[in-house]
Amino acid sequence: MNITVTVNGETATHDVEPRLLLVHYLRDVVGLTGTNVGCDTSSCGACTVHVGGESVKSCTMLAVQADGADITTIEGLAQGDVLHPMQRAFRENHGLQCGFCTPGMVMAAVSLLEEHPHPTEAEVREGLEGNLCRCTGYHNIVKAVLAAADAGDSGAAATGSPGVAGRVPASAGAPS
């Protein structure tokens, strides 16, 4: 079955099996392996991407259901070498250790702030409930998300559209 999907700004058409999961489409067909698979029961959130601006666990969706959709994966978040503020906040606050949950966690966190730009700690914790991390105990993840929200307040962050949310100009920070 042919589907046409825009991933990180690039539109392509592929012939896919109807049962192919979106996460496998992204990883195996498009070749973007930043989105991880951590479970088979939609429990871990490692596969979280943005579909039409909404955060979605890409293992819960068939590729064919994404026909016509605009998708952002972790690879589409930074602008060149300039990390997205959420990525920077994770790095600044040591919000990752092994990094396996990180792509999904960051994508979920970006969505969270789009919906609640000024969350409390409790709201961050509730909001990330669908994303499991085995390494960090969440402490620094929560700290990172709150820091990213603060950074957004301070005017460093810009527009709200997925993929470009809160991007910092190259001159503003110390990107990696």
Next chain:
Amino acid sequence: MTTVEASAGGGPVLGTRLRRREDGALLTGESRFVADLAVPGALHLALVRSPHALARIVDVDVSGALAMPGVVAAFSGADLRDEWAGPLPCGWPVTAEMKQPAHLPLAVERACYVGDAVAVVVATSEYAAHDAADAVTVTYEPLPAVVDLEQALTDEVVVHPELGTNVAYTWELAPDDAAVDAAFASAAHVVDARYVQQRLIPAAMEPRGVLVVPEPFGGSFTVYSATQIPHILRVMLALTAGVPETDLRVVAPAVGGGFGSKLNVYAEEVLALALARRLRRPVRWIEERTENAQATIQGRGQIQHVELAADAEGKVTAVRVRLTADMGAYLQLVTPGIPLLGAFLYSGVYDVPAYSFRCTSVFTTATPTDAYRGAGRPEATYAIERAMDTLARRVGVAPEEIRRRNFIGPDAFPYTSVAGLVYDSGNYAGALDRCLALAGYDALRAEQQRRRAAGGTRQLGIGISSYFEMCGLAPSRVLASLNYTAGGWEAASVRILPTGKVEVVTGTSPHGQGHETSWAMIVADRLGISPDDVDVIHSDTARAPYGLDTYGSRSLAVGGTAVAMATDRVVDKARRLAAHQLEVAEEDLELAGGVFAVRGSPDRTMALAAVAFEAFTAHDLPDGMEPNLEASCHFDPPNFTFPFGTHLAVVELDTDTGKVSLVAYHAVDDCGVQVNPMIVEGQVHGGVVQGAAQALWEEAAYDTEGNLLSATLMDYLVPSAAEVPSITTASTVTPSPTNVLGVKGVGEAGTIGAAPAVINAVVDALSPFGIEDIAMPASPQRVWRAIEDARRRGTHPTSTAATDDTTTQATSTKET
């Protein structure tokens, strides 16, 4: 990548919160985990696993699978019987008499746990392989299962009939039983407790995976594995698959957590290698989450019978431990050794004069157990720290007071424990005091009293645990005395390249711990250069040929020390060369900021980079000096290190529903000198949540037929951010005298401290009901039932002393 906060001029870097160089690639999706490695033409494996806990394999028919599209091959265990040069390895035969069942990558005659692999399908895609695995027909003759440890001890069902018994071994550390008996005979107070360490699923977020690529010429293989132990794996693959070690390169690419579960040699790794050899094609296998639950090792699985004897003041006079440990169906890499890692720790941070430990380890028809974060040490710490709380109640003093009465004093180090360890350094009372202050202990107790007096349903519980552990595994001679078949050294080499950049090769294999950052900091600190100029190479046996990998909180204490010592050796050589070229005595040279300067004439200098270039050209070396600036170190630690600390948990317990909420957690840890406090705190945070998870949520539960009831992340309750609080951390620093860095290790500390702190808090909240113990995990149902039972017994919420002077047995039977 550049690193923020890197001090380009070589300012102090050790002890700073340098951001991790690992993060950039992980945050952008560039990192490659095994499943991300795209190798054209790779074949995919799917395993057929036993649905029975114990069964005779009558017949395996793969013809159905072979007829499926995309299938290249399919094999039963019998088909591959001759592929193996040896069984799956167990590297820790703890006694000469230990019983060890045959364990092949695919079972041939009997399947011994649900998930035991009995056949394999090889296909051109993962989907095709899994479809075809369903078409393999296996005929089983199911046999009765045995999952309960005490039932297994009866040998009514014997897992491996050829062994004649389920007892794998018995082991003891009982220097003076008569002294222990005498202490109990004259004790004023006795605690007699039975604790169940439920089985846990390590649940690293990245499941296991392996990819074996036959190299085009010469018959060698590159093995990419989601492993903590590429070096050990290489040796073991050579022995089990019969491939010369020289033909094997093992690479651990980005690895998504391990916690001990990837410290093993697994059937799938050996199978992938054997099939790549047989089919001459790249072969990969990626674990599914349910396989991860069933066929990756599990942790804990012990029944502990712990007795304390104490005098009238509560001074402990003896500790007696009788342990039954669940091996599961087979002995994996270090399965039998896990109880031994705890055996030395049951006297805890206390000055205990008499000790007796005996352990019986048994086979059951369940997933093999092995090292899971802490590996034996959380179990031991749980037992002593829970028992100390019970003792405090018997004596009628506060939990912090019973600990103070028994602590080993700060002046007693090095302290030789009754179990024979020599504790390197410590200040246990210091950590306790610090933790109580950090938590605002008095205010917490006042709030608890207020709530108790008010009589509402949301009661507060406060629990502390003062832990220590043995890390830096380990002095090779000590390992030899414990029948461990490898050493405990670690290797490093450091070379200063002609351009002045530094290459560090380490034998450790990080999978989240940030070694690249920390090792660069260690080297930069010693050379006085920027960490950005230091590259760290690891986890690839072709580039880092020597190593014993990452587990047991050993990496910094052993591997980091090796890096520091190798750096010092390079500096020694550089100093000799610089002295020669500057025509001064070596003693007259000072190294600072990456530059050798002559003492007293600071304008006469030679930068390290210039020395390296001179060493490279070799135009003017001192007589007898070899070219290039390179040195290595194989560091075998003289002793373990002994990190310690005190943790304090605060829970809110709903007496109507039994729900326990962890509302605050305070951790004071002393891991010696800290290379990067940010990374130390991260290790504590993650460790604490894993320990708290054992206390409150996680259990690998089996039914009596041996089915794992928690085989998915829906049933196995790995906590999310919503279940846990932020964690307050602080540290004390007591350097270890056993290594040049003064470091101790921190990877497991959080897990070790947390479970007893949290359960002590739960029991503290329940104490007005006369409840002395609660089984882990303290689920709402379990807590609610305990309260109901207490109410039925008529123990009223105020009669805390109801059971104080009787020797009750605190039972915690496992519910399924």
